[in-house]
Amino acid sequence: MNPIETQALTKRFGELTAIEDISLTIKQGELFGFIGPNGAGKTTTLQMLSGQMPPTSGTAKVLGIDVASDPIAVKAAIGIVPEIEYPPSFLTVEEYLHFVSSVRGLPENGNVDRWIEFFGLEEKRETMCMSLSKGQKKKVTLSAALLHEPRMLFMDEPFLDLDPLIQRKFKAWLLDFVKGGGTVFLSTHILELAEKLCTRVGIIDKGRLVAVGSLDELRKTKGEDLEQIFVRLVSA
Amino acid sequence: MLDVKILKLMFKEEFRLHASFFNRSFFPFSSLAIILFTFIMGASLPMLRRVVAIDDMLVVAQWILLFYGLGVGGFAMFADRILERRFGSVSLLLTSSYTLPIRFIRLFFLFYIKDTLYYIFFTILPMILGLALASLFVPISISSLLFLFISLTLSFLLGISFSVLLFAALARLRAAGLVIAAAIGLYIGSSGFDVKVFAVQLPSLVFYHSHSFYIVPGVLITSLVLGVISSRFIKEVPSPHERRAKESFMKIVGLTSRLSSKYSPMLSKDIIDLVRSGIIFPVILTFLTPLLFLYAVTWFVESVMLLDVSFSVLFYAAMVGFLGTMLYSWLSNVDISECYNSLPLSMPHVIRTKLILFLFFTCFVAVPYLVIVGYLKGEMDLLLISLFIMLTVSAYVGSVLAYLTGLFTNSYLLDAKILLQFTLAVVPVLLAETLLSFYYQFNSELATLYIAGLGPILVAASMVFLNRLDRRWKGRMFRIA
Numbered sequence: 007m008n009p010i011e012t013q014a015l016t017k018r019f020g021e022l023t024a025i026e027d028i029s030l031t032i033k034q035g036e037l038f039g040f041i042g043p044n045g046a047g048k049t050t051t052l053q054m055l056s057g058q059m060p061p062t063s064g065t066a067k068v069l070g071i072d073v074a075s076d077p078i079a080v081k082a083a084i085g086i087v088p089e090i091e092y093p094p095s096f097l098t099v100e101e102y103l104h105f106v107s108s109v110r111g112l113p114e115n116g117n118v119d120r121w122i123e124f125f126g127l128e129e130k131r132e133t134m135c136m137s138l139s140k141g142q143k144k145k146v147t148l149s150a151a152l153l154h155e156p157r158m159l160f161m162d163e164p165f166l167d168l169d170p171l172i173q174r175k176f177k178a179w180l181l182d183f184v185k186g187g188g189t190v191f192l193s194t195h196i197l198e199l200a201e202k203l204c205t206r207v208g209i210i211d212k213g214r215l216v217a218v219g220s221l222d223e224l225r226k227t228k229g230e231d232l233e234q235i236f237v238r239l240v241s242a
Numbered sequence: 243m244l245d246v247k248i249l250k251l252m253f254k255e256e257f258r259l260h261a262s263f264f265n266r267s268f269f270p271f272s273s274l275a276i277i278l279f280t281f282i283m284g285a286s287l288p289m290l291r292r293v294v295a296i297d298d299m300l301v302v303a304q305w306i307l308l309f310y311g312l313g314v315g316g317f318a319m320f321a322d323r324i325l326e327r328r329f330g331s332v333s334l335l336l337t338s339s340y341t342l343p344i345r346f347i348r349l350f351f352l353f354y355i356k357d358t359l360y361y362i363f364f365t366i367l368p369m370i371l372g373l374a375l376a377s378l379f380v381p382i383s384i385s386s387l388l389f390l391f392i393s394l395t396l397s398f399l400l401g402i403s404f405s406v407l408l409f410a411a412l413a414r415l416r417a418a419g420l421v422i423a424a425a426i427g428l429y430i431g432s433s434g435f436d437v438k439v440f441a442v443q444l445p446s447l448v449f450y451h452s453h454s455f456y457i458v459p460g461v462l463i464t465s466l467v468l469g470v471i472s473s474r475f476i477k478e479v480p481s482p483h484e485r486r487a488k489e490s491f492m493k494i495v496g497l498t499s500r501l502s503s504k505y506s507p508m509l510s511k512d513i514i515d516l517v518r519s520g521i522i523f524p525v526i527l528t529f530l531t532p533l534l535f536l537y538a539v540t541w542f543v544e545s546v547m548l549l550d551v552s553f554s555v556l557f558y559a560a561m562v563g564f565l566g567t568m569l570y571s572w573l574s575n576v577d578i579s580e581c582y583n584s585l586p587l588s589m590p591h592v593i594r595t596k597l598i599l600f601l602f603f604t605c606f607v608a609v610p611y612l613v614i615v616g617y618l619k620g621e622m623d624l625l626l627i628s629l630f631i632m633l634t635v636s637a638y639v640g641s642v643l644a645y646l647t648g649l650f651t652n653s654y655l656l657d658a659k660i661l662l663q664f665t666l667a668v669v670p671v672l673l674a675e676t677l678l679s680f681y682y683q684f685n686s687e688l689a690t691l692y693i694a695g696l697g698p699i700l701v702a703a704s705m706v707f708l709n710r711l712d713r714r715w716k717g718r719m720f721r722i723a
Contacts, residue, residue, distance in 0.1 A: 108507035
């Protein structure tokens, strides 16, 4: 069973077809990069696959669970890092993570300390989320997604607003995670990052998947980098 | 010139904020509803006159506007926290002094003027427009409408300026402010203050009757002076400081899990959020103010107008259930729910949590209210029945509202179809309970029997609506409506 399998996945908003006929398979242990221009449908695809938004037609299974029929089970099994998320303003960092733990049915204080320490939030433990910087909020969001140690992660621009030290640390963690059998669906604009980290990439443009493969498979000429591949495929 | 520019921008900002809280396409509906309401009232004036004297209607109208002003002022003082809790991060023109070379006091004063003008434009003007339309069919003179517009505006100004001053002073003086407010209240209460006399001596009412134009600048200057004093009470915007707190979540989970382990995490999160943000005060005030106002109106009808209508505590119990609508609307709308999308939480689960909170707050406010009303009316023997009515009507109205509007009450209730469904589901029940509350005086045994019979029907209907929540709201994304 592959962690992600979709067949003709489509999303329409009224007259607008945001995502059209996406068929995709992602294997266990892959760090899959999902790239595309603004408004191409990256976030919509990620939201459908992670059970946040029902597809209009087609099917998608994540960890063997149908996202349309049981989105809550999907969310329980995976970790989601949205591009922008505001944790409740008047809860402290620690309280919010306890809240997420409770919702996920984890033992009291299960992994909270571990992730607070990992992201260097010890001093912000008792700070209300409204007083956090963007980067600190992102760290809280990442911690919340990792608390239950999921085997599959959906991340939308997870490195945005993080300081270089934490970026480096988290990149290393991600590589270990996939090496250990975890799977990542990473939506990003940062092509250098996708090029360095991802085992395969999918390029989406105007709601259609225009290419999927490893960098080698996508290269037309020797030495072509991801940016050149992206420009060639999307401009075409 | 700069002030006028800022004022215009603040006006736009206020309009867009309101539109974001409600449904943009139905937003003008509220002003239209006011026009329609006052048109109907105006058109039925010849009939109403036979029952209620025009002067009495005027007193009620002026006091409604005064209370409205008090409410608007109170909400304005909580606006930043309401927005923070709803949207997570909001930047208003009011906070421009963080980064621009302009004093906060000046911005606050402009904010106060903007709020006043905004509500005059979108509330009082539509009221007068409705009456003006009615004047095409019934004899209402245009000059009386002009005087009414000015006098209602004056009442609103008095309300908003006193409210802003009170909240600004309380925010600065904290406990000392509460003590001073309580002392003033006690002094007024013990000094032989006659409410009946005071009720008809509002400056705006005096202006309407006497046409003494000197009252207008008097009230305007008072309102401006109070605005200036209030702005002095408000601290210059401090540099954004870090707000910290000790861990409370797990402690509250320990308490709420005794009530329901399933809903405990959401309940605990909401309780902390409401208390720490201070939004608990406007939430309770939103419910309490109409309850007090209801009592004031019925008192006025019975004691001042001397109409032979006996409003028993049973009547208040039925009304409490209906007025809780606003409470549910607050609890469901003022929450940053987008973060639930990444958690294994369904919308029906969150809606049910809001309903539990709604019932909790309803009881928290309504039980003491009914006990006091029962005591004041010498009807303590009816307390148990009234609590039964309050609980069953609240549960029913809350369930209908939750089923029809979910977490988007403000915007969905402005949808004509949903408003009609809500009205059809709730009004007959309210009407039945109200009629039974009056019928009780004539045949208490039979009325009790009917009330006891209606209660289980309402509970059963509530269960049906609750069971259907999943079908209606499952799979919906958490978002700003």
